[in-house]
Amino acid sequence: MGQAGRGVMSPLAIAVLALLDERPMHPYEMYQMLVARREDLLIKVRPGSLYHAVARLADDAMVAAEGTERAGNRPERTTYRITEAGRDALRGRIAELLGTPVREYPIFRLALAEAHSLPREQVVALLGERLGHLASELADLDALLDWTVQQAMPRRYCLVLEYIRTTLHAEFTWIEQFAAELGSGAVEWEEFDPVTGERIVACDSTEHDWPSREPPAAPRPRWAGSPVRG
Numbered sequence: 001m002g003q004a005g006r007g008v009m010s011p012l013a014i015a016v017l018a019l020l021d022e023r024p025m026h027p028y029e030m031y032q033m034l035v036a037r038r039e040d041l042l043i044k045v046r047p048g049s050l051y052h053a054v055a056r057l058a059d060d061a062m063v064a065a066e067g068t069e070r071a072g073n074r075p076e077r078t079t080y081r082i083t084e085a086g087r088d089a090l091r092g093r094i095a096e097l098l099g100t101p102v103r104e105y106p107i108f109r110l111a112l113a114e115a116h117s118l119p120r121e122q123v124v125a126l127l128g129e130r131l132g133h134l135a136s137e138l139a140d141l142d143a144l145l146d147w148t149v150q151q152a153m154p155r156r157y158c159l160v161l162e163y164i165r166t167t168l169h170a171e172f173t174w175i176e177q178f179a180a181e182l183g184s185g186a187v188e189w190e191e192f193d194p195v196t197g198e199r200i201v202a203c204d205s206t207e208h209d210w211p212s213r214e215p216p217a218a219p220r221p222r223w224a225g226s227p228v229r230g
Helices: 011-022 027-036 047-059 084-099 107-113 120-150 159-184 207-212
Strands: 063-069 077-082
Touching: 011 027, 011 047, 011 063, 011 077, 011 084, 027 047, 027 077, 047 063, 077 084, 120 159
Parallel strands: none
Antiparallel strands: 063 077
C-alpha cells in the first residue's frame, strides 16, 4: 500500500484531495487552482510533483479516474474525483493537524541558536537584511488580504493568510527589537578580532566555566498554579 494508505499524507496530497472534495478536476486544472489561490505560500507546487501525488493517491484508492478529455491538439487529460476513502482520510488528517501540534524544525531557529558564532556587527546586519525580506512579504500579504476583501471572498478561505501575516508580524517585531538591543550593546556577546575574525577569549573571565555549573532553573510559567480560564 502507498504512503497515503499508511496514514502519512504529504501536504501536496492534502491540497489535491481538498480540491477534489470541491469537484472533479484534471491535474493541470488542480495546478492552476493552487497557483491562483496562492497555495504556493503553504506548499511547494510543481506540475511534476502534483502529477506524482495524484498517481499515488489513485494507487491508494483515495482518488479515481472519472474520464478523459481532449481539447484540440493537446494531450488527453484525465479527470479525477475523490473517493469516500479519500474524503475520510482528508478529513481525518485535517482534524489531526488542527488539534495536535506537530514539532517542526524551521531552519531559522537553528541559525538564531548558533548566531553567537558570528560577530555582533554581522549578526545585526544580517537581521536587518532579514527584516527587509519580511517587510516585503508583509506588504504582499496585505495586498492579498485587501484583494480578498474586494472580492468579497468568504473568510473561511482566507484564514490561513491572516495566520501567516500575524506570525510574520510577530517574527518581524521580535527580530527588530532584538537587533536593536544587540546593536546597542545591551546583549552580551563574544568579541571577534576585526582583522582575523578569530574569537577573542578573555583570560580573566569566569564565564567560560559554565559547563561545570548547574543550569539555572527554568522560569516559572505565569499560568503555573493558576486555574485555566476558558
